[in-house]
Amino acid sequence: MVWIPQISDLVDRLGAAELAGALRDPAAATVPVALDDPEAGRISGVGVLEAWLAVQDTWRAERKAEIEEVATTFAEGRAVGEWVVHMEGEDGGRAGLPVAAAVDLASALPVRIHHSRLPLGGRHVVRRPMVPPDPSAHASDVVGAYLTALGAGDTAAVVAAFAPDGSFRGPAADAYRHTGTKELTELFDAFFSAGGGIPLTLCTVTEDGTRSAFEYVVDRWGGIGLPPQPGLAVCARGGDGLIVSARVYDDVDAPVG
Structure with missing residues (x-):
């Protein structure tokens, strides 16, 4: 469960200011918002999102988390951001967790977060697919x-x-x-x-x-x-x-x- 506050900035850069505002302050949201997290799953609704973001704020503070930006890729109404979250582990040492997010304005699920659960909970967790395969998708x-x-x-x-x-x-x-x-x-x-x-x-x-x-x-x-x-x-x-x-x-x- 890792929320990257900079995801809202990616949404802003794609021109979706209302969605970015909803992610920063769900209580003041003027548009629906939905995201998917590796632990919590699908998150939507003002109250649920607000409570989840508050838990994330506490988690980052307790783990003394520092977020390092790796890269951002933009194309055609979509952005993919990459970060490493440097945090304090259970043994007091520092560890880096790679986290990525796809921001996709054309999708009913516009924010999709990807990271492994192994460093956080000690085990892998099977997660359901979030978007369907696209037969026309290909890498060049x-x-x-x-x-x-x-x-x-x-x-x-x-x-x-x-x-x-x-x-x-x-x-x-x-x-x-x-x-x-x-x-x-x-x-x-x-x-x-x-x-x-x-x-x-x-x-x-x-x-x-x-x-x-x-x-x-x-x-x-x-x-x-x-x-x-x-x-x-x-x-x-x-x-x-x-x-x-x-x-x-x-x-x-x-x-x-």
Whole structure:
């Protein structure tokens, strides 16, 4: 359960001032508002939203949370924001939780928050998909090639989509990052050891020429079926057109070590 107050700023930048105001002060809302959170699920209605945001304020204060902006991707009435929430853990140490949000003005669910529950509750939690798959959604150029290779379980083709110093960061912690050809090869070999690739069914794609942000549903990992569940990932391209950074936000319990 992580609310990022800067999400309201993304809504403002998309030109939806009334919705942004409702997120900042639900009691003064003049338009309906709905969002989906990994723990609380669907949140709508003035009273429910106001109470939930108050709990979030308390949580951030208790955890001494500091929010670091990573990137924002805008395109065609949609924005995807990425942050790392640096917070105090149960042992008193600091930890970084990656969080992303899709702001989609054309959707009946205009704010969709994505992050893993593992660092917060010690376990993965299956979450129902929030938006339906879109057969017309596709990622362009090298990101499309990466997704095809990921679904096929082809380590060499996956790694070829990355720059030599490119990196992949998983959802559970900001420290979970693999960089360079050797580390990426070892990572994806391990990913594909469950009997094949990881096909992602795309729901939305938001591209700005540098980054491709895509929401997806995953229901299979190699030869193992999974309950359908949502996720979001962002791939950033470098000057040579290859992927310099891939960042994942989901709560899938990988069937590999």
